[in-house]
Amino acid sequence: MSSHDILEVKHLKRYFNVGKHDVLKAVDDVSFSIKEGETLGLVGESGCGKTTCGRTVVGMYRATEGEVYYKGQNVHKLKGKEKKAFNKEVQIIFQDPYASLDPRMTVAEIIGEGIEIHDLAKTKQEKDEKIAHLLELVGLNKEHANRFIHEFSGGQRQRIGIARALAVEPKFIMCDEPISALDVSIQAQIANMLIKFQQEMKLTYLFIAHDLAMVKHISDRIAVMYLGSIVELAESETLYRHPFHPYTEALMSAIPIADPKIEDSRQRIMLEGDVPSPINTPPGCKFQGRCRKATDQCRCEEPKLTEVEQGHFVACHLYNK
Amino acid sequence: MSQEPLLKVEDLKVSFHTYAGEVQAVRGVSFEVKAGEVLAVIGESGCGKSVTSRAIMSLVNAPQGEIKKGSKILYEGKNILEMNKKEQRAFRGGECSMIFQDALVSLNPTMKIGKQIIENIIQHRQISIKEARQEAIKLLEAVGIPNPDKRIDQYPFEFSGGMRQRAMIAIAIACDPKILIADEPTTALDVTIQAQIMELIKSLKEKLNTAVILITHDFGVVAGSANKVAVMYAGQIVESGTREEIFYNPQHPYTLALLGSVPKLEWKNKQLLQTIKGTPPDLISPPKGCAFAKRCNYCMNVCLEEMPENTDFEEDHHTRCWLHHKEVPASIKKMFHDDRRIITVSENGDAAAEGEENE
Amino acid sequence: MNSLADKRFELADQSKFNADEVVRPNISYWQDAWRRLKKNKLALLSMAVLIVLFIMSIIGPGLSGQNYTTLMPEIKNMPPGSNYWLGTDYLGRDLFSRLWKGLRFSIIVAVVAASLKVIIGCIYGAVMAYLGGLVDDIMMRIVEVLNSIPYLIVTLIILVVLGNGYLPLLFALCITNWTSTARMVRGQILKLRESEYIMASAALGASSARVIVKHLIPNTLSLLILDLATSIPYIIFDETVLSFLGVGLQPPAFSLGTLLSAGQEAMAFYPAHLLYPSLLLCLLVLSFNILGDGLRDALDPQLRD
Numbered sequence: 003m004s005s006h007d008i009l010e011v012k013h014l015k016r017y018f019n020v021g022k023h024d025v026l027k028a029v030d031d032v033s034f035s036i037k038e039g040e041t042l043g044l045v046g047e048s049g050c051g052k053t054t055c056g057r058t059v060v061g062m063y064r065a066t067e068g069e070v071y072y073k074g075q076n077v078h079k080l081k082g083k084e085k086k087a088f089n090k091e092v093q094i095i096f097q098d099p100y101a102s103l104d105p106r107m108t109v110a111e112i113i114g115e116g117i118e119i120h121d122l123a124k125t126k127q128e129k130d131e132k133i134a135h136l137l138e139l140v141g142l143n144k145e146h147a148n149r150f151i152h153e154f155s156g157g158q159r160q161r162i163g164i165a166r167a168l169a170v171e172p173k174f175i176m177c178d179e180p181i182s183a184l185d186v187s188i189q190a191q192i193a194n195m196l197i198k199f200q201q202e203m204k205l206t207y208l209f210i211a212h213d214l215a216m217v218k219h220i221s222d223r224i225a226v227m228y229l230g231s232i233v234e235l236a237e238s239e240t241l242y243r244h245p246f247h248p249y250t251e252a253l254m255s256a257i258p259i260a261d262p263k264i265e266d267s268r269q270r271i272m273l274e275g276d277v278p279s280p281i282n283t284p285p286g287c288k289f290q291g292r293c294r295k296a297t298d299q300c301r302c303e304e305p306k307l308t309e310v311e312q313g314h315f316v317a318c319h320l321y322n323k
Numbered sequence: 324m325s326q327e328p329l330l331k332v333e334d335l336k337v338s339f340h341t342y343a344g345e346v347q348a349v350r351g352v353s354f355e356v357k358a359g360e361v362l363a364v365i366g367e368s369g370c371g372k373s374v375t376s377r378a379i380m381s382l383v384n385a386p387q388g389e390i391k392k393g394s395k396i397l398y399e400g401k402n403i404l405e406m407n408k409k410e411q412r413a414f415r416g417g418e419c420s421m422i423f424q425d426a427l428v429s430l431n432p433t434m435k436i437g438k439q440i441i442e443n444i445i446q447h448r449q450i451s452i453k454e455a456r457q458e459a460i461k462l463l464e465a466v467g468i469p470n471p472d473k474r475i476d477q478y479p480f481e482f483s484g485g486m487r488q489r490a491m492i493a494i495a496i497a498c499d500p501k502i503l504i505a506d507e508p509t510t511a512l513d514v515t516i517q518a519q520i521m522e523l524i525k526s527l528k529e530k531l532n533t534a535v536i537l538i539t540h541d542f543g544v545v546a547g548s549a550n551k552v553a554v555m556y557a558g559q560i561v562e563s564g565t566r567e568e569i570f571y572n573p574q575h576p577y578t579l580a581l582l583g584s585v586p587k588l589e590w591k592n593k594q595l596l597q598t599i600k601g602t603p604p605d606l607i608s609p610p611k612g613c614a615f616a617k618r619c620n621y622c623m624n625v626c627l628e629e630m631p632e633n634t635d636f637e638e639d640h641h642t643r644c645w646l647h648h649k650e651v652p653a654s655i656k657k658m659f660h661d662d663r664r665i666i667t668v669s670e671n672g673d674a675a676a677e678g679e680e681n682e
Numbered sequence: 683m684n685s686l687a688d689k690r691f692e693l694a695d696q697s698k699f700n701a702d703e704v705v706r707p708n709i710s711y712w713q714d715a716w717r718r719l720k721k722n723k724l725a726l727l728s729m730a731v732l733i734v735l736f737i738m739s740i741i742g743p744g745l746s747g748q749n750y751t752t753l754m755p756e757i758k759n760m761p762p763g764s765n766y767w768l769g770t771d772y773l774g775r776d777l778f779s780r781l782w783k784g785l786r787f788s789i790i791v792a793v794v795a796a797s798l799k800v801i802i803g804c805i806y807g808a809v810m811a812y813l814g815g816l817v818d819d820i821m822m823r824i825v826e827v828l829n830s831i832p833y834l835i836v837t838l839i840i841l842v843v844l845g846n847g848y849l850p851l852l853f854a855l856c857i858t859n860w861t862s863t864a865r866m867v868r869g870q871i872l873k874l875r876e877s878e879y880i881m882a883s884a885a886l887g888a889s890s891a892r893v894i895v896k897h898l899i900p901n902t903l904s905l906l907i908l909d910l911a912t913s914i915p916y917i918i919f920d921e922t923v924l925s926f927l928g929v930g931l932q933p934p935a936f937s938l939g940t941l942l943s944a945g946q947e948a949m950a951f952y953p954a955h956l957l958y959p960s961l962l963l964c965l966l967v968l969s970f971n972i973l974g975d976g977l978r979d980a981l982d983p984q985l986r987d
Binding site: 047048141155156157158185186187188189190191193194197198212214215216218219220221222238239242252253255256257258259260261262264265266270272273275276277 | 598
């Protein structure tokens with residue numbers, strides 16, 4: 003752990019009991035750290051536990067085992083004032099712009115909630131000014147403040163959600179698929195906004211998504227999750243150019259590219275079948291059922307995440323000598 | 324490609340009546356599809372692409388929905404909109420079928436997968452249930468579902484997302500339709516599954532020589548599968564042409580902006596993307612000029628006042644934009660061409676490099 | 683003209699554009715619900731009928747100026763006339779006045795009982811949902827046990843133990859009805875607690891009290907109003923049945939149910955004595971039901987167009 007790490011996750015586990023005997027291992031022994039000012043992308047297919055992981059990291063869910071340290075403090079043991087201070091520094095941007103805003107509230111009430119909770123404005127006028135400023139930041143204007151949420155489009159709502167998160171001047175934002183529910187042109191708008199705010203306000207992001215092209219674009223480093231575990235973690239450029247793990251390879255080759263010539267000429271690595279259920283996973287590597295390169299070792303022994311090259315971690319027996 | 328078009332849509336106008344007024348969801352759309360061809364209709368949500376497909380399937384219901392007079396949807400020369408209910412039903416499901424975005428909602432949850440396929444077969448063909456069952460097993464196999472003879476007696480909830488989508492495709496192709504409408508078939512799926520489903524649709528098209536209307540918002544999906552592309556915005560087709568023309572020689576600022584807003588994998592990290600400011604207009608009161616004008620970087624005074632005419636380019640390439648008017652000053656045209664070079668040339672340049680790397 | 687033509691192909695002034703314009707009217711959820719209710723003509727009509735009935739239940743008894751409480755055997759069973767607009771009953775009391783007075787009591791009992799039911803159910807359900815775990819389990823079992831006893835038996839036992847009268851009747855009507863509200867509120871709060879906007883509020887550091895006041899209550903209110911509106915007709919029925927059976931209100935107090943009961947005894951010779959309260963009861967319950975349906979359509983966000 004270097005001194006620049008703002009967040010450190012150590013052997014985090016989050017299990018859910020399903021029925022009497024079954025255990026769903028949504029997050030299974032995940033460790034990573036995020037440096038101040040960087041963006042860590044967390045990608046994976048639906049059901050791989052990335053959202054659960056993100057929510058456990060910011061303390062919305064309890065951890066079954068393991069710890070999360072934010073600036074050296076254990077996130078799950080915070081109480082009272084410390085908890086409130088943590089809530090001011092760590093914010094969430096949600097996936098669904100329709101479900102994440104209270105339908106009975108006006109825009110000003112939504113954005114103003116954080117300002118009220120943390121007493122960031124002395125007077126009503128100061129609060130209104132703050133709200134107007136935040137609206138402007140996300141490309142809306144103060145005429146929108148008194149409107150109700152149901153009159154806005156998905157992209158506009160997402161911008162309001164971002165303004166709500168920014169209202170408390172956070173340092174760290176967990177972006178839970180903030181763009182996947184939006185249209186292409188709006189995705190770019192939001193992505194640009196996030197990039198710009200990061201540079202201007204020195205924000206740190208944990209960016210969860212399944213859209214690899216966008217994640218690659220936004221993130222400094224990317225962690226690939228499969229069935230609750232991180233299978234590969236590397237600089238985003240490295241991960242895209244030279245993926246090691248067979249799953250990452252397949253994932254990269256499945257990204258559709260908006261260029262007919264490339265699309266016509268490329269050879270896809272097709273994965274067989276679907277992601278297996280995360281309930282009661284068999285021993286061994288979780289990917290072995292769909293892996294073309296699986297060996298006997300993969301079937302009985304679970305590979306550990308190890309550093310294969312400088313800053314490039316892989317959990318695969320092919321690379322663990 | 325000189326054969327007759329299988330389906331021809333002419334000046335389709337669809338409106339929905341809501342409390343706030345009349346929403347003009349589709350405002351004069353025309354296109355055609357030939358057998359064995361994939362037409363991709365691309366656009367953002369609310370642009371009318373799904374409504375268009377619903378109109379073809381006669382799924383626009385009164386009293387809220389209304390297809391305006393003068394609209395024509397010609398299938399082999401016959402206007403679907405003037406058919407009676409029975410003919411429409413025979414067309415829908417028999418000649419033309421549809422795959423929806425959300426397979427979980429579109430499949431009947433209380434009915435076995437097999438039964439849903441068999442029902443569709445019996446409705447349109449004169450065969451016994453036993454034969455239909457055999458047929459259904461064959462179909463499930465054709466769409467790549469393992470153990471079809473066991474899977475046929477399972478319920479939709481026992482299928483995973485990708486499998487459900489396959490099952491829905493099996494239902495859709497049960498009656499050898501001539502036209503397959505795929506409405507965002509892969510939007511709800513993960514990338515690896517999306518790749519599988521798109522492969523499946525492509526191979527089925529080759530095998531059965533169906534015409535496919537692919538409705539999507541994803542340029543990546545379009546690049547991999549379409550022959551022709553129509554770009555829709557605010558209820559109108561703003562540009563249409565072959566796949567290559569649209570990707571490498573776009574003539575409408577909206578198409579260009581859409582292309583520029585998809586991050587390319589070879590682009591520099593955190594480089595700002597091309598964005599389109601604002602949001603699409605509310606079709607309750609569509610602007611009188613070009614609908615894109617207020618979001619367009621090259622917006623001229625005329626764009627705000629008058630609707631642009633169609634401009635034709637070679638190879639079936641059409642666009643609706645004032646930029647191609649002869650009176651437009653060269654400086655503005657140059658702006659557009661310069662921007663286009665940034666977005667499309669880098670793509671061409673890298674395309675070659677990319678191709679080598681993949682081999 | 684020429685200069686105008688030239689300007690057409692000049693770049694427009696982009697600074698004036700507002701591409702994020704919202705053209706739809708700015709209306710709150712409640713305004714929107716009211717707008718939708720206004721479109722429902724039948725619901726509006728039933729609302730008007732209810733208002734008339736309310737007013738009549740207040741001023742009706744005094745309108746004819748005739749006595750309706752003391753027994754006057756010499757004028758019993760009079761046909762309708764200029765003095766007694768609807769005639770008199772078997773004890774010589776003015777039927778017209780009695781009808782409205784009975785309606786007044788029926789409405790008061792129904793509204794009070796329904797409000798109590800909603801309040802009790804709401805608190806119970808909220809506590810269940812909020813505490814969760816073992817407490818939730820135990821409280822839920824209590825609800826189930828209550829639900830498994832036929833309501834008539836419970837009511838009868840209560841009335842027998844506590845005696846007849848307003849308060850026991852209200853108590854009896856509440857105790858048998860609040861469980862459905864409790865379940866509904868519990869379900870709604872559990873759903874809301876999982877919702878992303880509550881999570882967002884918690885992530886901002888909001889206290890439980892704040893979450894309850896700002897998010898949970900406003901988002902449950904419409905359901906409660908709906909519950910109130912739809913349970914009133916049921917409670918009117920319950921009360922009528924009990925009074926009809928003779929275990930509800932006892933003379934001299936009376937409601938529509940007691941009038942019906944008296945009317946039924948005189949039915950063979952004076953069918954009108956049964957007819958008037960029956961008609962009024964039908965009108966009242968029907969109006970409440972139609973209004974309840976209208977409210978459901980108006981308040982259900984799923985049906986937003």
